[in-house]
Amino acid sequence: MTVDFVDDFAGETYFIFENVYSDDDPSIISWSTQVVFRNGNVENFDGAANPGSMPYVTGEWVELKLVIDLDADTQTFSYGGTELYSGSWTQQFPDQGVPGILNIGSIDLFANGGSTVFYDNISIAASNSGFGVTLEGDALEGFGEAGSSVAYQLLVTNTGVATDTFDISATAGPAGWVVTPSVASVTIDAGLSETIDVTVDIPGTALDGDSDTSQVTATSQGNPGATASVTLTTTVGAADPIFVDGFDGPPT
Numbered sequence: 001m002t003v004d005f006v007d008d009f010a011g012e013t014y015f016i017f018e019n020v021y022s023d024d025d026p027s028i029i030s031w032s033t034q035v036v037f038r039n040g041n042v043e044n045f046d047g048a049a050n051p052g053s054m055p056y057v058t059g060e061w062v063e064l065k066l067v068i069d070l071d072a073d074t075q076t077f078s079y080g081g082t083e084l085y086s087g088s089w090t091q092q093f094p095d096q097g098v099p100g101i102l103n104i105g106s107i108d109l110f111a112n113g114g115s116t117v118f119y120d121n122i123s124i125a126a127s128n129s130g131f132g133v134t135l136e137g138d139a140l141e142g143f144g145e146a147g148s149s150v151a152y153q154l155l156v157t158n159t160g161v162a163t164d165t166f167d168i169s170a171t172a173g174p175a176g177w178v179v180t181p182s183v184a185s186v187t188i189d190a191g192l193s194e195t196i197d198v199t200v201d202i203p204g205t206a207l208d209g210d211s212d213t214s215q216v217t218a219t220s221q222g223n224p225g226a227t228a229s230v231t232l233t234t235t236v237g238a239a240d241p242i243f244v245d246g247f248d249g250p251p252t
Contacts, residue, residue, distance in 0.1 A: 001120075001123065002064065004059070005058040009116070012037060016107070018105040019103045021106035029105075030101065030105070047094075047096075048085070048087075063078070063081065067130055070102045073088055073090055104124075130162060131164060133158060133219075136157070137152055139152065142232070143237055144234065146205065146208075151199050154230060155195055156188060156218050157188070160190055164190075165222075166186055166188065167185045168183055168196060168217070169181070169219065171216075173214045179216070180201070182196055182197035213233050216230055
């Protein structure tokens, strides 16, 4: 879900989830999430078990993300990719006097007299139990002489909601050239990244123009179904020169 506050936003507005909601009997309503935008800040509302506050921005779209784990009775709210708070789903507001339950009852975008706010792309989706990973590299093609090793740098990013350890594995390509990651696993906090090195050994018997493709994979230990892979292409010889005009040949 994204939110956009007009530049002259004033007053306050709320992003709310209830675990129990009723049109007929408001006395049984139970709040799990009450995030308020006021006085230039986005805040977990007064009396929350896990306070949090940070400035909000105006005049641009910003992501609101709430990750709910009903099995673990947890929730984590993020604004613009930065965590505001994390804590209990059923006991986030212990003084409200209504017991919380492990349920999603309703979403309430409560304006409460605030000026114009735009919401877009709201959705509720099942996640991969809060685990996720991406694997990227600026250069996935490399060149080297026969008998040499070609080095690659890859970026592993934890896109889940908690610290996770990722196993790093590598599979040789059809030519069978040896591919070796620098680490067998890497532990990364939620939302952060780590760089790993990978080398591909070119056999001494390889000929100019020979190439091989190998695959490197990062797999979550928290949920082995969360994986990411890249393919590395290694070629014997020098890379084609790129001249100042952007073409594979001398400027004309």
